[in-house]
Amino acid sequence: VMCRRDYPAMECRVLSIQSHVVRGYVGNKSASFPLQVLGFEVDSINSVQFSNHTGYSHWKGQVLTADELHVLYQGIKLNNVHQYDYVLTGYTRDTSFLEMVVDIVQELKRANPNLVYVCDPVLGDHGSMYVPQNLYPVYKNKVVPVADIITPNQFEAELLTGKNISTEKDAVEVMDLLHAMGPDTVVITSSDLPSRLGDRFLVSLGSQLRPDGSRTTQRVRMEVHKVDAVFVGTGDLFAAMLLAWTHHYPNDLKMACEKTFSVMHHVIQRTISYAHELAGPGRRPSPPQLELRMVQSKADIEDPAIVMEAIVLS
Amino acid sequence: MECRVLSIQSHVVRGYVGNKSATFPLQVLGFEVDSINSVQFSNHTGYAHWKGQVLTAEELNELYEGIKLNKVNHYDYILTGYSRDTSFLEMVVDIIKELKEANPSLVYVCDPVMGDHGAMVRTPPTFQVMDLLHKMGPKTVVLTSSDLPSKRGDQFLVALGSQTIVKPDGTNTSQKICIDIPKVDAVFVGTGDLFAALLLAWTHHHPKDLKAACEKTVSVMHHVIKRTITYAHELAGPGKRPSPAQLELRMVQSKADIENPAIVVEAKVLQKSSH
Numbered sequence: 001v002m003c004r005r006d007y008p009a010m011e012c013r014v015l016s017i018q019s020h021v022v023r024g025y026v027g028n029k030s031a032s033f034p035l036q037v038l039g040f041e042v043d044s045i046n047s048v049q050f051s052n053h054t055g056y057s058h059w060k061g062q063v064l065t066a067d068e069l070h071v072l073y074q075g076i077k078l079n080n081v082h083q084y085d086y087v088l089t090g091y092t093r094d095t096s097f098l099e100m101v102v103d104i105v106q107e108l109k110r111a112n113p114n115l116v117y118v119c120d121p122v123l124g125d126h127g128s129m130y131v132p133q134n135l136y137p138v139y140k141n142k143v144v145p146v147a148d149i150i151t152p153n154q155f156e157a158e159l160l161t162g163k164n165i166s167t168e169k170d171a172v173e174v175m176d177l178l179h180a181m182g183p184d185t186v187v188i189t190s191s192d193l194p195s196r197l198g199d200r201f202l203v204s205l206g207s208q209l210r211p212d213g214s215r216t217t218q219r220v221r222m223e224v225h226k227v228d229a230v231f232v233g234t235g236d237l238f239a240a241m242l243l244a245w246t247h248h249y250p251n252d253l254k255m256a257c258e259k260t261f262s263v264m265h266h267v268i269q270r271t272i273s274y275a276h277e278l279a280g281p282g283r284r285p286s287p288p289q290l291e292l293r294m295v296q297s298k299a300d301i302e303d304p305a306i307v308m309e310a311i312v313l314s
Numbered sequence: 315m316e317c318r319v320l321s322i323q324s325h326v327v328r329g330y331v332g333n334k335s336a337t338f339p340l341q342v343l344g345f346e347v348d349s350i351n352s353v354q355f356s357n358h359t360g361y362a363h364w365k366g367q368v369l370t371a372e373e374l375n376e377l378y379e380g381i382k383l384n385k386v387n388h389y390d391y392i393l394t395g396y397s398r399d400t401s402f403l404e405m406v407v408d409i410i411k412e413l414k415e416a417n418p419s420l421v422y423v424c425d426p427v428m429g430d431h432g433a434m435v436r437t438p439p440t441f442q443v444m445d446l447l448h449k450m451g452p453k454t455v456v457l458t459s460s461d462l463p464s465k466r467g468d469q470f471l472v473a474l475g476s477q478t479i480v481k482p483d484g485t486n487t488s489q490k491i492c493i494d495i496p497k498v499d500a501v502f503v504g505t506g507d508l509f510a511a512l513l514l515a516w517t518h519h520h521p522k523d524l525k526a527a528c529e530k531t532v533s534v535m536h537h538v539i540k541r542t543i544t545y546a547h548e549l550a551g552p553g554k555r556p557s558p559a560q561l562e563l564r565m566v567q568s569k570a571d572i573e574n575p576a577i578v579v580e581a582k583v584l585q586k587s588s589h
Contacts, residue, residue: 009567020349022350023348033341036338036565036566037566039566040566043328044325045327045354046325046354049351049369050377051377051378051380051381052380052381052384052386057383057384058384060377060383062369062373068367072327072356072365072366074356074365075327075357075363075364075366076356078362078363078365079357079361079362079559081328081357081559288384288386294341295341295342295346295347298342298344
């Protein structure tokens with residue numbers, strides 16, 4: 001019997017250092033499946049193992065120390081398999097852990113100078129920090145400088161640059177400041193800038209320095225439909241999908257953003273519909289009911305129908 | 315399909331054993347997979363080096379408590395494999411008993427990993443072994459490999475399966491099948507974990523047809539292994555034996571075969587017997 005014909009497989013290996021939850025989709029649980037479905041090899045270091053995310057009434061589990069992280073990395077290195085095309089990190093609560101991550105990224109970049117570090121600099125949202133304050137200088141001085149792609153929200157972008165965003169022009173300046181700190185690609189995942197489509201939409205912006213030495217920048221703006229619910233793990237999914245779609249469209253941030261935001265739309269719509277079914281009419285869904293419908297969204301992850309346009313800013 | 319699996323197995327940063335081997339295929343087939351990682355190692359222990367940390371029985375209990383406190387301890391399946399610690403295994407059993415009380419229809423899929431290639435005692439003939447195993451508890455038993463001689467020659471090994479079925483009149487019978495599986499000249503790690511996960515999936519879709527479930531399971535194994543050994547030889551180069559790193563299962567590359575396996579083996583139904 002002939003085997004199914006194999007197209008040349010994409011050989012792309014990601015090291016993802018994020019949380020693991022037994023149940024639900026945050027951290028590595030949110031990032032791994034979509035990347036694997038898109039053909040990426042995902043090596044994953046679980047920074048914690050919790051029963052579920054911390055938005056539930058209860059949560060229990062264990063954390064990985066910076067030393068234990070180092071030990072795992074040593075195992076990979078001793079076997080001479082520490083070659084990665086991407087590193088992906090997200091929510092972290094511990095400065096020494098974050099500093100160990102930076103050391104690892106720097107070493108991996110020496111092993112592969114083309115390595116792309118995708119970093120969600122999780123600090124807070126809506127005006128306040130929700131990680132320990134002492135992470136801020138580590139992100140600002142050590143992490144962001146070695147990152148290639150970052151996905152801050154408005155609060156994080158303002159915090160890292162010390163500049164407020166009240167207008168689109170402010171946002172562009174903030175993204176330029178972030179480029180100057182290190183990353184060639186910046187996506188402000190959400191902001192409270194007024195949307196052209198009204199108050200049921202929020203504004204996201206992206207900026208990418210062209211790698212061709214011309215030092216020009218492609219800047220894009222997306223109007224993103226708001227959903228009346230609190231989702232957890234969506235930022236992790238976003239960063240993973242931005243990794244995937246910038247990999248396929250390295251010089252076309254417009255296309256990469258349209259794909260990424262479209263996947264988010266499909267997953268979130270499926271999730272909120274199902275959550276409302278589970279909760280019943282007139283009732284607000286609970287955190288377990290709002291877990292992302294990840295495995296059910298496989299087809300949308302593989303080949304997202306584009307549902308929004310990213311406008312290129314002149 | 316709303317079907318939730320609790321899988322309690324190893325996690326490796328790199329490669330495909332334990333939960334890394336079981337989770338992706340089950341998710342690709344639409345199962346919700348909750349996973350408790352019994353260890354976190356850099357890679358499997360067949361490499362030259364490995365490093366990492368193990369979960370204690372108390373820590374396992376703690377994680378389960380978290381699930382239980384949120385009242386989300388409802389599962390359709392449990393899946394376990396390689397374990398090295400008796401207190402851990404005993405905690406697993408306690409958890410399963412509690413989950414079976416919460417859902418009496420729960421199916422526990424267990425790979426009873428103890429060893430290979432070296433029987434400790436004289437064993438009864440294979441069919442009797444399967445019937446003895448049924449009497450101990452499980453309704454479905456698959457002997458994943460044996461050194462029974464294959465009718466197709468020494469390039470094949472024989473796998474056997476047996477499933478008890480309750481007849482309309484209330485008496486038990488069993489369906490027994492056998493499959494000839496082509497041997498591959500390499501040592502793979504994680505294939506047993508993949509097998510158990512796939513058997514879970516295909517017995518879910520074919521609960522009364524062990525022949526169909528095994529044909530799909532063994533066919534997927536064939537496709538994954540073939541893809542893996544081909545790639546391993548490419549990486550190793552002509553005349554060189556591939557290394558453990560090179561022999562890692564080509565899991566993500568096998569997605570289409572996992573979703574919809576072309577059937578490449580035929581399971582023979584053997585004489586039914588009544589109990």
